Amino acid sequence: MGVQLRFHAASTPTELDAAFADLVNAQASVLLLTDEPFFVSRVDQIVALAARAAIPVVYTFREFATAGGLMSYAPNLSDAYLPAGIYVGRILGGEKPGDMPVVQPTRFELVINLKTAKALGLTVPQTLLVAADEVIE
Numbered sequence: 001m002g003v004q005l006r007f008h009a010a011s012t013p014t015e016l017d018a019a020f021a022d023l024v025n026a027q028a029s030v031l032l033l034t035d036e037p038f039f040v041s042r043v044d045q046i047v048a049l050a051a052r053a054a055i056p057v058v059y060t061f062r063e064f065a066t067a068g069g070l071m072s073y074a075p076n077l078s079d080a081y082l083p084a085g086i087y088v089g090r091i092l093g094g095e096k097p098g099d100m101p102v103v104q105p106t107r108f109e110l111v112i113n114l115k116t117a118k119a120l121g122l123t124v125p126q127t128l129l130v131a132a133d134e135v136i137e
Helices: 013-025 043-053 062-066 077-092 114-119 126-131
Strands: 057-059 071-075 108-113 134-136
Touching (some): 013 043, 057 062, 062 071, 062 108, 108 114
Parallel strands (some): 057 071, 108 134
Antiparallel strands (some): 071 108
């Protein structure tokens, strides 16, 4: 497919700055950000770095898109709270966690930030906009 992948690890704000600088130097065309807890704690910094670098980023939490990131595609975390609470109740009732099935999300949300797309000079296809759970204008 002619796609070159680059992987960057960052666990400090300084390492985030360095990773984005390297992405700019490499003329990266897109970034997929994983759901590491450190990244979630640095939403504003990451969104600002992506905007400054003019790199489209697909995030794993809606908070990034609502903070100005391009888009997110992820499970709805609110949907996870009820099953988690039920599991806690079952464990407190004596069930062994190892005997309980792993529950995976069944519903994912697509959030698109059109303001950010326009700032990046991107046109979001109508088919994607119609499929989105939320479009931020």
